Structures are given as C-alpha cells and as structure tokens.
Amino acid sequence: MNPRFKMQLIRFAVVRRRKRLAEWFRKSALPSISDRSRRFGVLVAVLLICLASAAPASPAELVVSAAASLSNAFKEIGAEFERARSGTNVIFNFAASDILVKQIVEGAPVDLFASADQESMDKAAKENAIDQATRRNFVANRLVFAVPRDSRLSFASLADLRRKELKRIAVGQPATVPAGRYAKAALDQARLWDVLRDKFIYTQNVRQSLDYLARGEVDGGFVYATDAAIVKDKVKIAFDVSTPQPVLYPIAVTKQSKDAKLANEFLQLLGSEVGRRILQKYGFGNP
C-alpha cells in the first residue's frame, strides 16, 4: 500500500474517532453524570437513614461544662462514670469558665458546671442558672509562674517579672479566664499589673497559655500547677504565685438539667475515693 495513502487513512480514522468522542461527550456526558450522581445521592440517603435507625435508642446523657484546666482529670473521671453506669454517656465541654457561663445562660443544654473560680460561678448564680443547694468547692489548685523548659531565665518572685529579658508573658484574658483573674489579682496586689501590661499576651483559656509556653512562643506565663504538670517535658515551674483569694473550684448542677439525679451521681463520684484518687493524680488538692 502506498505509505502516503496509509498515513491519510490513519489520519482519517483519528479525526473520526475524535469527532465521535466529542459527540459522545456532548450527548451523554451531562445526563449520565447527573444520573449517576442522583443514584449516588439516593444511596447516601439510604445509608444515612440506616445508620440513624441503627443507633441505639438514646442512652442517658450527662453534659458537663468544665473549666479548661480540668480537662485531663475530668476525662478520666468521665470514663470511670461511664464504666460504673453502663448505658450512660458523659459529654464534656471544656473552655474558659466565663465562656461556659455565657453558654449556659444562653440556654446550652448543660447538666453540670464546674468552674475555676468563685466569680464565674457567682455570675451563673446571679443569672439564676444553677441550683445553689448543689454548689460546693470540690478541688483546690495553685497558680504558678512557668517558663519553657529550655529557658535560661530564672525568676523567684513577681518583682522579677520586670526584668528586661522577659519580653512576653502569657496570661488568660481576665474578663473571661479565671487563671487570668487570679494572676491579675496577685499582680494588682504587688502593683505590677500596669507596669507589666506591655508584656502580656492574652489567651482564651489557661490551656492556650500552656500551649504558648510549651512552644516557647512566650518567655513565661501564668498557669495552674496542674497544667504545668501535664507537659513537664516542655514547661517548668519558676515559682508559686500567692493569690489574694485561694484557688478553689466550685461545681453545681444547673437549673435546666433534665437529669439532676444523674448529675448528682456524678458529684458523688467526684467525692468518692475513686474520684479523689484521680483528681489527686493530676495534682488537684482538697478544698
């Protein structure tokens, strides 16, 4: 066969195939995709319905809003609670105490509220959000000034914080974070709050201060002794801060709790030997 003619034939075939492909795309691509996606949508819907109906009939649920510093200890106590009362589900919500108060006042479905200072619990009480009869202080903690593990700076007292090498201090936003309020009260007493103002990095909760310390982004910060103990490999305590008010954590059942009995059982577990042991393990003291 003439090679030139052969080339012509091949080219012809290629062009025809291209045309057919284009035609096929134009005709079939759109409807076939939408068909497929519709079928896929139906499949997903069926699956979702199956999943939803397969879930067990709603188990007893306890929602606990607790100060950020309690997270590790409470998670363990929650697991213990779920183990002791099979079928119950404990849901935790950790944040700065005042943010939790705000959520509860705005109607968040919370059964138990544990905060890190009296002021936030007083706020909740003033808004008539908690059952005053159930309110009690359940643990004590200490406020400390901590520095990153590899820090070469050493401090012995609040007055040392004025030193120039110390540039950034993490402190909880006093308006919403109890750890920040304790720190502010101590610094106010020492007449240092306004002096140090330019060094402060305000955080959303005490665990954010801890995270900045662990990353070495700040030179020092105010956290609880229990927080510093969690990341011992990255953060060390420089000195204990003596606060005008002792660091006591109150807890109370909320007014809107749908299952106050279950909430009270959780309170009992906190006071029991098992509960105390877990709290002590994380460094919390008796009130």
Next chain:
Amino acid sequence: MSDALVPLLLTLKVAVTATLIVVFFGVGWAYVFSRCRFWGSHLLDAVFTLPMVMPPTVLGYYLLVVFGRRGWIGDWLEQTLGIRLIFTWQGAVVASATVAFPLVFKAARAALEGVDHHLESAARVLGGSELAVFFRVTLPLAWRGILAGTMLAFARAMGEFGATLMIAGSIPGRTQTISIAIYEAVQAGQDGMANFLVLLTSAVCISVLVASGRLLQRSF
C-alpha cells in the same frame, strides 16, 4: 468610641498590607500558571488553593508550626533577621495574606487565561517587549477579573479570625483586629461594644463593595 477605632484602624492596616502582598504574588503566580505548563503544576495549583478550603484553625496551626520560634522559617527569621512574627501585626498580615491568596490567584488566573493570545502575539510582532506586552495588553484586558479577586481578598483579609487568633493572639492595640475584638466583647458580655463594632464592620464592608461595584461599572 476610640476603643473601637483602634481595632478598626489596625484591621485596615493589616487587610491593606495583606491585600497588596497577595495581589503581587497572586497575579505573578497566576501569570506563570496561565503561560506555562510545568512538572508538578497541578500539585502546586492544589497547594495554592488549599487555604480556601482548609479550616482557618488548621491553617493557623500550620503557620504557628512554620513561623513559630521553633519552626523552620520562624527560627531562620529570628536568627538571621531578628524578626518574630508570632504576636505581632505582621503575623496577622501573614495569616490574612495566606487565607486571601487563593481568591486573587484563582480570579487572576481565570482572567489572564481569558485574554486573547492573538492580541498578545500581535503586540509582540509590533515589537513590544514581554514586559510591555504584559503591562500594556494583558493586564488592561484582565484587570477587571483581577480587581474582583482583589476585592474579595480584601474582604476576606478584613474578616480573618481563626488563623490570626492563633498566630497573632489578641493583644489590644497591637494585634486585636476587629473580628477578634468582637469575639472578646461578646465573650466578656460587653454587648454594647460588640454591637457598635459589628455595625462599624458592616458599614465598612458595604462601602468597599459599593465603591468597587462603581469602579467596575465606570470602566465599561
């Protein structure tokens, strides 16, 4: 009142700086992408678009890890240039710019790819240098799309919250942008302050949108 002006001015400073940076790099990369296909261009395109689809907190975490004191770039910046980005307004600019980048990049790329190549070729035939062709033919034909992307980027930079909070923190007067100030005001129960800031932000955003709409209309 002055309490509200400080975060507003800071936000404008951060958003304007971030937008300028983003326009420079976004249009530059868009030009590269619209003109050449290179190995890994699809992957790079995905990386550039990532900030648009990723949660701002994930982005903030990435930035914290990269630009932090112990991060690769953060460490280098501090050792060689003595710059620390974390907890500074420049850090907020980095966060805003990262988040806003895809908006300019995508819009500019679409606009540049839409420019008729024959017109550029004609300009080249008439003796224009590559630079002249870009500034006198390509850009004038694509600027509408680029401007639209820029406006979106500016709005996005103004509203940036998650990543900024993570790497710049919330220091009143220094890194507390308007969206963070609103968050703090709401958390602290200062509803009056929050309302005022929200109205202020809305007014500024509407003004920007109206102004850009007019600007776009007049040119056509």
